[in-house]
Amino acid sequence: MRIVITGAAGFIGSHLTESLLDQGHSVVGIDNLLTGDMANVAHLIGRDFQFIKHDVTNYIHVEGPVDRVLHWASPASPIDYLELPIPTLKVGALGTHKALGLAKAKGARFIIASTRRSCASSTRTVPGCASMTGARFPTSSRRRCAART
Numbered sequence: 001m002r003i004v005i006t007g008a009a010g011f012i013g014s015h016l017t018e019s020l021l022d023q024g025h026s027v028v029g030i031d032n033l034l035t036g037d038m039a040n041v042a043h044l045i046g047r048d049f050q051f052i053k054h055d056v057t058n059y060i061h062v063e064g065p066v067d068r069v070l071h072w073a074s075p076a077s078p079i080d081y082l083e084l085p086i087p088t089l090k091v092g093a094l095g096t097h098k099a100l101g102l103a104k105a106k107g108a109r110f111i112i113a114s115t116r117r118s119c120a121s122s123t124r125t126v127p128g129c130a131s132m133t134g135a136r137f138p139t140s141s142r143r144r145c146a147a148r149t
């Protein structure tokens, strides 16, 4: 399969890319290196791996067929997303919208990595819901955005 991974230069994305290449898949990794590092994927250059430096909150263009879009792009550690609340919110909403658009255009299956907190509550009284005003909201809102897009 030909698989697009957003956030490919991050912790999970880079390991997943290597694992998928080992299984014989072709991988297109997209990352703007906000919290990721080229060093995480440098050893994969030369394999069936294409790296595109791109901010996925903007239109995503990938040449050729795509079978899967794995949307992993987002600051993930609390240190990062507390320092970067707006970029985290943007990639969770706009980035998810653009990644879904790519999957739709290519007829690809879409898979998102997210927190288990998939809904939001202003009072946080609903079990499993994240606070809409708390510090975690920028990162916890993304799966909800995907579900509503």
Ligand SMILES: NC(=O)c1ccc[n+]([C@@H]2O[C@H](COP(=O)([O-])OP(=O)(O)OC[C@H]3O[C@@H](n4cnc5c(N)ncnc54)[C@H](O)[C@@H]3O)[C@@H](O)[C@H]2O)c1
Residues within 6 Å of the ligand: 006, 007, 008, 009, 010, 011, 012, 013, 030, 031, 032, 033, 034, 035, 036, 037, 054, 055, 056, 057, 071, 072, 073, 074, 075, 076, 077, 080, 091, 095, 113, 114, 115, 139
């Ligand atoms: N690590 C965990 O324990 C954990 C737990 C639950 C969910 N997740 C989710 O898994 C995903 C990956 O987590 P990780 O630990 O590998 O994080 P990470 O910070 O190591 O990797 C995220 C990658 O996304 C990239 N990125 C951020 N914004 C971008 C943008 N606008 N355009 C393109 N690339 C962008 C970063 O540069 C980075 O390489 C995240 O979506 C995270 O929310 C991780």
